[in-house]
Amino acid sequence: YARATAMPDPSRICDPHHSPQQPSTGLNEEQKEFQRVAFSFAAQEMMPNMAEWDQKELFPVDMMRKAARLGFGGVYVRTDVGGSGLSRLDTSVIFEALATGCTSTTAYMSIHNMCVWIIDAFGNEEQRHRFCPPLCTMEKFASYCLTEPGSGSDAASLLTSAERQGDHYILNGSKAFISGGGEADIYVVMCRTGGPGHKGISCVVVEKGTPGLSFGKKEKKVGWNSQPTRAVIFEDCAVPVANRIGDEGQGFLIAMRGLNGGRINVASCSLGAAHASIILTRDHLKVRKQFGEPLANNQYLQFKLADMATKLVASRLMIRSAAVALQEEREDAVALCSMAKLFATDECFEVTATPAPLLPFPIVNFRDGSK
Numbered sequence: 001y002a003r004a005t006a007m008p009d010p011s012r013i014c015d016p017h018h019s020p021q022q023p024s025t026g027l028n029e030e031q032k033e034f035q036r037v038a039f040s041f042a043a044q045e046m047m048p049n050m051a052e053w054d055q056k057e058l059f060p061v062d063m064m065r066k067a068a069r070l071g072f073g074g075v076y077v078r079t080d081v082g083g084s085g086l087s088r089l090d091t092s093v094i095f096e097a098l099a100t101g102c103t104s105t106t107a108y109m110s111i112h113n114m115c116v117w118i119i120d121a122f123g124n125e126e127q128r129h130r131f132c133p134p135l136c137t138m139e140k141f142a143s144y145c146l147t148e149p150g151s152g153s154d155a156a157s158l159l160t161s162a163e164r165q166g167d168h169y170i171l172n173g174s175k176a177f178i179s180g181g182g183e184a185d186i187y188v189v190m191c192r193t194g195g196p197g198h199k200g201i202s203c204v205v206v207e208k209g210t211p212g213l214s215f216g217k218k219e220k221k222v223g224w225n226s227q228p229t230r231a232v233i234f235e236d237c238a239v240p241v242a243n244r245i246g247d248e249g250q251g252f253l254i255a256m257r258g259l260n261g262g263r264i265n266v267a268s269c270s271l272g273a274a275h276a277s278i279i280l281t282r283d284h285l286k287v288r289k290q291f292g293e294p295l296a297n298n299q300y301l302q303f304k305l306a307d308m309a310t311k312l313v314a315s316r317l318m319i320r321s322a323a324v325a326l327q328e329e330r331e332d333a334v335a336l337c338s339m340a341k342l343f344a345t346d347e348c349f350e351v352t353a354t355p356a357p358l359l360p361f362p363i364v365n366f367r368d369g370s371k
């Protein structure tokens with residue numbers, strides 16, 4: 001039991017130099033520097049608390065505000081509204097590093113970043129300056145509201161209605177599985193202002209405290225326990241037309257454009273989980289002796305470790321290539337982002353799941369976070 005619950009040294013797990021599959025390969029000096037900052041933040045501020053946040057289902061607000069002081073609240077948001085103005089590749093490097101400290105919390109931070117980017121990219125100047133600065137400092141938190149009880153993969157069939165009355169939209173309906181739901185201050189909501197199909201969807205910002213906005217109970221989950229997931233409910237909820245992001249009918253496009261980066265970011269979280277799991281496994285194989293010698297001498301286990309490292313490196317290459325395509329606004333970007341997310345989340349989940357029965361803590365946190 002002591003072996004299973006012993007706290008590993010965070011500075012080993014959250015350090016690129018302890019990994020034989022150097023995550024800094026191919027990065028420029030500036031990227032290596034903020035990668036170092038993110039790994040160090042993960043080691044000092046996240047990893048020591050990851051298990052407690054998970055077990056007690058704590059949403060670590062103070063830690064995230066500290067992370068925001070390093071520029072991680074609006075990583076790819078423009079600098080004039082408080083963002084860091086970094087590229088998609090830079091963002092992936094940062095989220096991978098942070099996820100070695102807590103995959104679950106980093107995944108929420110990536111969703112928050114996606115919401116801020118949506119407002120920055122599609123909002124008008126007044127909206128950008130009103131909403132983005134407190135989100136970049138994480139004084140306020142954001143949630144992305146697309147999924148509904150009756151529309152998941154088929155998101156364009158969403159039913160939450162937004163009927164215009166003067167200078168307000170009256171929202172009715174509900175959103176399901178919303179990360180940060182109940183805790184967040186700003187809800188980026190896709191709702192129907194027009195007819196059926198994707199062209200009838202618009203995007204509005206609903207602020208916490210608006211009459212008619214309420215939340216469901218906190219969902220019980222296998223992982224991602226440091227971030228709440230709740231239904232978000234609208235009952236005659238009046239939202240100013242001035243909170244509409246983009247034009248009427250542009251909401252589905254905005255939602256999908258947000259998800260391109262969102263896919264890279266969430267896949268990068270899986271890279272961090274896989275990276276940490278490989279280091280934990282390798283260290284364990286070196287010290288644990290059976291049949292008179294370290295487990296590391298067992299060729300079957302060496303093959304397993306090689307498979308894990310191969311999956312991690314292949315995933316990282318796909319994600320970084322997709323991030324560059326998105327940054328360059330290439331035609332193949334959407335497909336590459338989807339492929340990277342599909343491939344990396346599955347492969348990295350396997351990396352974290354392979355040794356989990358051998359090393360229950362803290363690999364289970366990484367496994368459940370990447371699931």
Ligand SMILES: Cc1cc2nc3c(=O)[nH]c(=O)nc-3n(C[C@H](O)[C@H](O)[C@H](O)COP(=O)(O)OP(=O)(O)OC[C@H]3O[C@@H](n4cnc5c(N)ncnc54)[C@H](O)[C@@H]3O)c2cc1C
Binds near residue numbers: 111143151152178
């Ligand atoms: C922990 C968690 C956090 C989430 N956070 C958010 C959030 O912050 N904001 C948000 O908007 N949503 C969020 N979601 C919702 C998530 O994005 C949806 O779960 C996802 O879109 C899938 O929808 P669904 O669960 O309704 O599955 P369904 O759409 O019901 O699909 C079920 C299964 O059927 C498959 N399937 C569906 N259609 C087809 C088809 N045509 N062909 C073949 N297979 C098909 C799917 O791949 C899936 O395996 C979250 C979900 C979870 C679990």
